[in-house]
Amino acid sequence: MANTVVFNSCLGFQFQESEIEIKDSIFSDNYSALRFRDSKAEIINTIFTNNYSAAHSLRSEIIFE
Secondary structure (H helix, E strand, C coil): CECCEEECCCEEEEEECCEEEEECCEEECCCEEEEEECCEEEEECCEEECCCEEEEEECCEEEEC
């Protein structure tokens, strides 16, 4: 997923049992920008601003670059 803008949302995206790369995106003014369960994610060059929670995970591996 690349070049995505999510703002003013309760939940931006939720991934379950997934492998995902999030790149060059913006998450702003959300309650929860990203949620992961049993997933593997790589987040590259992505901006998180004014979110209650940027990333929430359960049994997941999240790499921020």
